[in-house]
Amino acid sequence: MAAATHKLIAHAGLDAATMAAVAREAGFSVGLVQHYFASKDELLLFAYKQMTEHQLTRVARKVAEGEAARQPIRAILLDCMPELWPLDEARRGEYRVAKAFHARALDVPTVAEVARETATVVRGQIARAVENGKECGEVEVQTDAERAALELSALIAGLADELYSEPVGGQGARALIKAAEAILEDRLGSYFPGECHHHDR
Amino acid sequence: MAAATHKLIAHAGLDAATMAAVAREAGFSVGLVQHYFASKDELLLFAYKQMTEHQLTRVARKVAEGEAARQPIRAILLDCMPELWPLDEARRGEYRVAKAFHARALDVPTVAEVARETATVVRGQIARAVENGKECGEVEVQTDAERAALELSALIAGLADELYSEPVGGQGARALIKAAEAILEDRLGSYFPGECHHHDR
């Protein structure tokens, strides 16, 4: 049911996600949707929460993989961040849903709460990565981790917007993606200039 | 009339900007609004266009002032960019309106066109500033101006999001603004490391 909601919003915006449309898309009746969700707001909020959870889970898995492979933190971050970019149709859909809810967050406090929370989590994880980088020698010790996390998370979000405007698959899109990746790499390089000095045991 | 629309959207979101509400807010009848705008879409698009025009005009004035005062390009950019940040109630309102339309742009091509165009203008102006910086010695000649503009515009947009989440006026807000300004200053510093070598005549 949340999947149907996601699909509708991704395809035609929040306004298209009516109770009737969700029910039809999910193959149920309107009444059943009401049976599980007391109101439309509840349904939307649930769908939104679930999507952000999925995103964060994917990122967490990538982090775990990177750590298992003993990759430097810089490389792990470089691998994770484009997970939030609209690089294929699935992630373009997520981007659209996220944007729709960001607008809704301006007026609906419960949505704003979720948006704020996920943003805080992302920034916190980046900040922790920078702190870890200090310990293992990738990051200079005087670096302000919070400030770095602020810049990096802002940059990711901003680049996502720029990337979305170019339709996927074209040559212009490929060039843009290259540019965005290069920017991210550069910026990560400026915050993580060193080599990890930990040795495999 | 566009002002009334702006006010409503800024205060309560796109959904609150109904024909009746706009008419009431502007002190006219619904019929008169219809007389000037063939459809609601037309009204919304006009209001959006006008707002972006206002923003770009303000920026252009700041640029002109900075050039008249022979300020270095880096300083002019540092002065202009926060113009798009939600630093006071007026600009918070503009931010909300812009966000609402960005979401709408996902589904309405005419809105997407305007959003895309203004984004292109902003990026183009930054790129031109970088090119100018090369000529006067502030920027290293091998710098990729398009890439720099991409990063800077993404950074501004991303930082705007981060800034908005903190309510204005608090101490947390002031700290965040400081941090955002510091980041922007740093980044401008990395793209504009030199001094202008032009002399006053």
Next chain:
DNA sequence: GGAATAACCATACGAGCATATGGCTTCCTC
């Protein structure tokens, strides 16, 4: 000065929506 054009209004209409209501079935559980 008269006709056409523009400014301006109240109200009607019809569609779409969220939600409420009252039901029917299935499946546990005591």
Next chain:
DNA sequence: GAGGAAGCCATATGCTCGTATGGTTATTCC
């Protein structure tokens, strides 16, 4: 096997919205 909860549905209700309609009052221009 009675009964009650949970799964499931069709339809009614009432509201809000964009737009259509048919006007009246100014203004302008020949």
